[in-house]
Amino acid sequence: MQENKLKVVLCWHMHQPHYRDGEDGIYRLPWVYLHALKDYTDMVWHLEKQPAAKAVVNFAPVLLEQLDDYQAQIQAWLDEGSLMSDPLLNWVSGAQAIPEDAEQRIAIAEACQKAHAPTIINVFPAFRELVDLLNESKLLDEPNQTLITYLNSQFFTDLLVWYHLAWMGVSLRQDDSRIQTLMFKKRNFSAEDQRLLMQIMADAISGIIPRYKALQDSGQVELSMTPYGHPIVPLLLDFDSLLEAMPNAPMPSYPQYPGGRERAHWHMKKGLEVFEHYFGRKPGGVWLSEGAISNDAIALLDEYKIKWSASGEGVWRHSCEKSHINEHDLNSKKALYRPMRPVGKECSLFFRDDGLSDLIGFQYKDWRAEDAANDFANHLTNIANFVCKDGQSHTVSVILDGENAWEYYPDNAYHFLIELYSVLSDHSHVELTTFSEALQSGVKPIPLPEIQAGSWVYGSFSTWMGDPDKNVGWDRLIEAKQAYDKKVASGQLTAQQQKQATEQLAICEGSDWFWWFGGYNPADSVSDFDLLFRSHLRKLYQILDEPPPVNLETPISFGGGEMENSGTMRRN
Structure with a gap:
């Protein structure tokens, strides 16, 4: 067995923006609670089932607050009959009757098809039948829209219940017999069935934060955070950071964001307050929103004694070129597998292996789970054989959204994630770890003289400014x-x-x-x-x-x- 194992960090970023309408407080999009049911539950379940696996899970504080809010609102409806701030929940629960007018019925029909059909709709024949009735009869086509009022209320209740059942994580469907009972019924869901569905959702959502906290407290998972509202911190601090990777980019009409430094501090302080409220401790690391870093942004993290942050491979390459890092280590990507520490700073930086991360994000969804996991492990073996000969400890950083990829996998990536954690936990060349543990175990950061500001997307800020x-x-x-x-x-x-x-x-x-x-x-x-x-x-x-x-x-x-x-x- 190889003594100097390659350290591998799987970092899952959990983030949803603030979906409540500023003016009326209504949740305009349901993605917080739907991803809670499907992804945040499944992702914690996989780690609970494989205690030898380790990972970093990063939470945006604004997501944590919305999870808490949804759980409280659903429970208040169960206890007191209070209306919720999400129209879809009010309809699926029966808190509000199915509307009679065509426009609102069309809104329900369209909302209940917002999913990747091959993996979420088509795999449930009873759900597919309801969707086909709408689409094959062309009831949503403009000339026929008034015909949708001829469908009875039971049709829409069944459609809503099935939409929510289909968004249940595989772990919930396996472990909660109440879900299996509802699925077996197939149609004609009653008020009691609707209430049962809401109780299932309340139980699932209320357990998410405590379950992740338990894994943190046991040492299996490292939890980290993003500044409170998920801002692009380098742009708050200095619009000119846009020009470091895009020197000819058009700029906003104003030269700087007024009071941006004060606002960046506010997002950090508020984020730490929310994180500590839910998880009982200060995080060791901060994934600055979108892996967006700059020299000033890392200096900000130093003020809060944050031990690590991370970004993308594009920022790594640009910064290495600017810093004149050894050309062989740059071109071979050997330097990608060591954290770096900006000169004069305390915070260490890890950089995402874009190729490996994108294999999980985009490619493996079409592979057999065992083949995908073995292919990923083989890539890591090749990296280990190349970089671990020098006696130094090396770390591969695999960073991606913790919720968005799985919708495109069969069974919400259930089989893939089981295989991935299993193969990597028992790999002779690989050690699953966390960013903080990697630093504590002797991984020595490479000094980085210069940072070129950018994000994990293209190594620039083009996704947020310049258009x-x-x-x-x-x-x-x-x-x-x-x-x-x-x-x-x-x-x-x-x-x-x-x-x-x-x-x-x-x-x-x-x-x-x-x-x-x-x-x-x-x-x-x-x-x-x-x-x-x-x-x-x-x-x-x-x-x-x-x-x-x-x-x-x-x-x-x-x-x-x-x-x-x-x-x-x-x-x-």
Whole structure:
């Protein structure tokens, strides 16, 4: 057995943006609770079942708060009959009756098809029959839309129940006999069945955070965080960081984000507060939103004594070239498998192996699970044979979304993840570990003289700034921030108003709005996020008791492209 094993860190990033409408508090998209049922439950279950496996799980604090909110709202409905802030939940639970008008029925029918059909709809014949009745009869086509009112309410109840059953994680379907009972019934779900479904969801969602905390406390999993609202920290600190990788990129109308350093500190402090509230300790590491780093951003982490952060292979390559790292170690990627420490800083940096991460994110979904896991292990064996000869400890960082890839795998990647954890836990050349443990066990960071600012996507900030639509989004945000600064300086806000405004501003500063702006994204998704962003900005003005500007009535972006996966993954 090889003594100097290759250390491998699997880092799963759990993130959903703030989906509650700024003005009426309604959840406009259901992805927090649906991914909770399907992915956050399955991902923790796999680790519980294979205690020899280790991983890092990164949570965005704004996701943790929404998970808590959903659990509380569902439980309040079960206990007191209180309406929930998500229309889909009110309909599936029976808290609100199935509407009679065609427009709302069409909204239900369309919402219940938002899933990757081959793996979530087609595998359940009873669910597929309901969807086929809608589509083969062309009831959703514009000339026939009034015909949808001829379907009885039971049809829509069954459709809603099946949509939620289909989003249940494989671990829940295996372990919870109540789900199997509902699936076996197939149709004509009663009010009692609907209530049972809601109890299942409440139980599942309420267990997520405690289960991950238990794995943290046992030492099997390292939990880390992203700054509170998931902002692009280097851009808050300095718009000029955009130009380091894209020197000719168009800039927003304003030269800098006003008070950006103060805001970056706020997101860090608030994030730490939320993380410690749920997990009982300060995290050792911070995955800056989208792996977006810069020299100033790492200096910020040093102020909070954060031990590690991480980014993508593009940032690694650009920074190595700028720092004149040994050309052989760069071209062979040998230097990718050692953490780096920026000169004059304390925080160590790990860098994502894009090829290995993208194999999981995009390729292995079409492979047999055993073949995929063995292929991945073979890649690691080859890396180990190459880099572990020098007596140094090396670490491979595999970093990707913890929720978005699995929808495209059979059975939510159930078989693949079992094989992956099993093969890697018992691999003669590989040791699964965490970033903090790697540093503690003697992995020595390479000094890095220069950081070239960028993110895990293309090694630049092009996904969030430099496009005309994205720049308009920044202009609208900056105008709102200027109104916020002016009102705070006037002393006219109460302490409660200022707290509300500050938290609302944090939502507006999130990265997701800018991610979706641009012509290369699907029009429906762009519209959803465009509406939410402008609603959040209007809410900020309302809290400030200022009239929202007229330009917030105009869409920022229309989209029109296609994404390879419907989630927020992007191939490097």
